Ligand SMILES: NC(=O)C1=CN([C@@H]2O[C@H](COP(=O)(O)OP(=O)(O)OC[C@H]3O[C@@H](n4cnc5c(N)ncnc54)[C@H](O)[C@@H]3O)[C@@H](O)[C@H]2O)[C@@H](O)CC1
């Protein structure tokens with residue numbers, strides 16, 4: 181598990197190291213500069229002509245120190261001090277004085293600099309101290325840097341990317357490498373920040389563990405060693421040991437979603453998977469997945485005791501229930517969901533059309549239109565504890581009755597609204613999914629854009645259900661499930677490619693992920 185920090189938390193770690201432990205800031209700055217240079221030295225040669233572009237804050241100070249180290253080591257290097265010389269931080273002023281004493285070339289105005297003369301750029305304009313949108317001369321500097329053809333190394337952050345949420349503040353440097361210090365920043369994991377970072381290199385610049393531990397952060401991500409969290413499989417076992425999943429899915433002609441969800445649940449280790457669907461899907465599902473048990477319902481007879489009893493029994497024998505994939509949004513589908521919700525005492529995984537049905541239902545009440553809070557409260561009251569909602573951005577927009585663009589631009593704030601006063605777990609699906617429960621925020625770092633294809637969401641529901649069926653707590657299952665899903669997508673992309681892979685390839689990828697082959 182890797183802790184992630186925002187700018188405030190990183191500044192608190194800096195402050196603890198400096199003021200409580202007593203490490204002089206110049207020592208940290210030197211370490212930072214040496215780590216930038218050692219990363220650069222893997223890609224540069226003495227033939228390169230390097231320009232270090234510096235701001236007036238400590239990020240610029242890191243750049244000035246890196247320029248000196250490069251000069252000392254025999255590289256051809258110039259400096260462009262793009263920040264206001266009247267606003268230099270104390271450490272940056274010290275670094276500048278050293279460079280002046282060394283008689284280095286230091287440009288002060290954009291007009292003086294011919295970027296075409298340089299083969300390598302170092303971006304030390306802004307780091308975690310970025311406060312507002314970049315404009316005017318600084319924006320012009322970044323525009324020049326982005327048209328440059330050589331490698332760009334960013335110091336700590338690509339200038340212009342917010343460490344807090346990965347957003348571009350006005351404009352931002354598109355780096356090839358970002359060398360960051362101490363801890364990974366939230367804005368380096370979320371998009372678009374993640375893309376602007378290029379290859380992210382995290383370096384140790386001497387923050388003592390106590391400085392890092394002094395700051396609590398609600399953000400983290402998983403890495404490969406977290407696969408050890410998978411539920412242990414007892415040797416003395418039978419199919420009952422590994423739990424029973426019910427998948428309520430698949431309207432007429434929509435059996436594919438049910439199939440993918442059920443297949444993924446089996447491939448993630450569920451003992452038994454039952455699919456509740458309409459009779460017309462029976463033959464095809466039996467042919468595709470004979471391992472699944474099928475219960476068929478007649479949507480036209482939902483008011484009869486017989487159909488209700490069928491639903492009640494299926495719900496009663498399950499450890500976890502997936503509802504939504506390929507269900508459609510008809511009144512009959514809603515009725516099925518109402519019965520399932522009424523009888524269920526186990527966690528539900530509410531996906532796709534189940535979310536759309538809830539949104540449509542809320543829209544029928546004038547009081548609930550535009551009232552996100554009321555809608556989320558209502559969900560919390562009507563769903564069993566431990567239930568996971570897995571909306572993608574559009575589904576979430578419908579559910580919350582807010583524009584999708586607002587949600588996309590404020591994913592972390594949206595997570596805060598969703599989890600306020602609730603027992604539900606939210607998986608906010610995006611290129612970097614956020615799993616949120618109470619105050620914790622898991623940011624997922626696995627997966628790739630080949631997964632933006634139909635059916636991968638159905639696969640995710642099956643994975644989550646299987647983990648819960650095997651005894652995992654819902655929040656842990658959601659985090660690990662999202663991580664495994666992304667890794668399986670990475671396996672699929674490596675075996676096929678990002679264009680050709682389809683959802684069933686992601687299911688196939690589970691084999692390598694769960695078999696410890698990655
Ligand atoms: N002691 C420390 O705190 C350490 C800091 N380090 C470096 O210092 C960086 C943080 O330094 P600072 O806090 O000085 O911040 P930055 O150097 O990131 O930038 C802050 C400066 O930019 C100005 N500014 C912010 N947003 C602006 C905008 N949109 N347009 C124009 N000016 C803007 C601020 O007023 C301030 O002068 C880190 O990212 C890291 O690179 C490292 O040297 C390690 C130790």
Ligand SMILES: [K+]
Nearest residue numbers: 303306335337
């Ligand atoms: K930077």
